[in-house]
Amino acid sequence: MVLQRRRREQTMSDPAPQAVDAVEQTLRPQYLQEYVGQEKIKEHLQIHMAAARKRKEPLGHTLLHGPPGLGKTTLAHVIAREMAAQIRVTSGPALEKPGDIASLLTNLQVGDILFIDEVHRLRPPLEEILYGAMEDGVLDIIIGKGPTARSVRLQLQPFSFIGATTKVGSISAPLRDRFLHVFKLGFYSAGEMESIVERASGILNVPLGAGAARLLAEASRATPRVGNRLIRAVRDFAEVRGVSPVDHSIVRETLRCLEIDRDGLDATDHRVLRTIVESFAGGPVGLSTLAAILAEEEDTLEEVYEPYLLQQGYLQRTPKGRIATPKAYQKVGISLPVPVQSALL
Ligand SMILES: Nc1ncnc2c1ncn2[C@@H]1O[C@H](COP(=O)(O)OP(=O)(O)O)[C@@H](O)[C@H]1O
Numbered sequence: 269m270v271l272q273r274r275r276r277e278q279t280m281s282d283p284a285p286q287a288v289d290a291v292e293q294t295l296r297p298q299y300l301q302e303y304v305g306q307e308k309i310k311e312h313l314q315i316h317m318a319a320a321r322k323r324k325e326p327l328g329h330t331l332l333h334g335p336p337g338l339g340k341t342t343l344a345h346v347i348a349r350e351m352a353a354q355i356r357v358t359s360g361p362a363l364e365k366p367g368d369i370a371s372l373l374t375n376l377q378v379g380d381i382l383f384i385d386e387v388h389r390l391r392p393p394l395e396e397i398l399y400g401a402m403e404d405g406v407l408d409i410i411i412g413k414g415p416t417a418r419s420v421r422l423q424l425q426p427f428s429f430i431g432a433t434t435k436v437g438s439i440s441a442p443l444r445d446r447f448l449h450v451f452k453l454g455f456y457s458a459g460e461m462e463s464i465v466e467r468a469s470g471i472l473n474v475p476l477g478a479g480a481a482r483l484l485a486e487a488s489r490a491t492p493r494v495g496n497r498l499i500r501a502v503r504d505f506a507e508v509r510g511v512s513p514v515d516h517s518i519v520r521e522t523l524r525c526l527e528i529d530r531d532g533l534d535a536t537d538h539r540v541l542r543t544i545v546e547s548f549a550g551g552p553v554g555l556s557t558l559a560a561i562l563a564e565e566e567d568t569l570e571e572v573y574e575p576y577l578l579q580q581g582y583l584q585r586t587p588k589g590r591i592a593t594p595k596a597y598q599k600v601g602i603s604l605p606v607p608v609q610s611a612l613l
């Protein structure tokens with residue numbers, strides 16, 4: 269029997285992308301200087317971009333990876349702007365036939381950036397076309413069929429390929445090896461999140477009272493996309509309640525309505541932790557079992573929910589599966605089981 273999974277409902281604190289709307293666009297940093305955090309990456313990029321500009325060469329193929337909502341797409345656009353390059357945007361699942369990628373490549377002009385989001389979902393025959401394009405700047409195409417078929421090699425304009433993925437482990441080794449720069453985006457610190465929240469509140473003209481930015485930052489899962497969404501939600505509550513600047517009670521009311529706790533955990537996070545603690549005595553439990561019980565996609569659990577729970581120390585990943593930590597027990601309000609040894613005494 270096929271297990272029918274319910275369609276994933278997008279929750280407020282879910283950092284996975286929805287369609288980017290106009291407001292979201294205005295919140296996107298345009299230049300590296302406005303791009304908060306990721307200091308190491310910015311430092312490296314500054315050098316590589318300056319060197320490339322000096323040599324009048326493209327930046328070099330770049331892979332950006334990390335959990336959703338941390339700024340991969342934003343960074344790809346920032347790079348294009350800083351390099352004064354034209355950017356062509358597509359995604360792995362959007363490319364179906366070899367011809368799709370061939371026409372993208374042959375239309376690139378000198379110095380252009382080709383950005384492929386969700387690059388781990390590129391189909392293997394399409395990925396193979398990229399190998400030659402990335403390594404030698406050529407495109408091999410087959411003309412004709414059967415015994416008269418012949419291969420023609422086209423020279424491409426020098427370009428930079430930027431790939432983004434939430435699942436770097438799913439990228440094949442030959443593709444990964446062809447990237448010159450590989451940057452892993454990490455979660456943002458509380459201070460960085462506060463800057464992001466303050467920046468968004470300035471752009472959207474939502475004055476924040478003392479401590480409100482900090483509360484919002486702490487509830488943002490260390491993820492800029494979530495911070496932006498919270499500011500937008502808080503703006504609505506503040507407007508309807510006629511409160512300005514936004515105070516603690518408005519922030520708390522917003523978070524309560526959205527079922528987000530003060531540490532940024534939402535209803536699904538709580539279900540994940542509660543299931544491991546209550547149904548599996550703290551684990552270990554395998555991802556597929558957990559996904560089936562929670563009626564969530566495995567990929568969603570692994571790419572969207574787990575990274576933050578792991579980073580915050582609620583979960584641990586072991587070869588046998590996921591384990592709930594003492595912090596998880598505390599979060600769900602259940603006391604740790606008495607260790608077997610002491611129970612025997
Ligand atoms: N470093 C940053 N500084 C400020 N805002 C950011 C930063 N990174 C991301 N954002 C904001 O978060 C939103 C989501 O980022 P995005 O680049 O779409 O994430 P990803 O592609 O990694 O899923 C952006 O629209 C942007 O407004």
Ligand SMILES: [Mg+2]
Pocket residue numbers: 285340341342385432
């Ligand atoms: Mg993106």
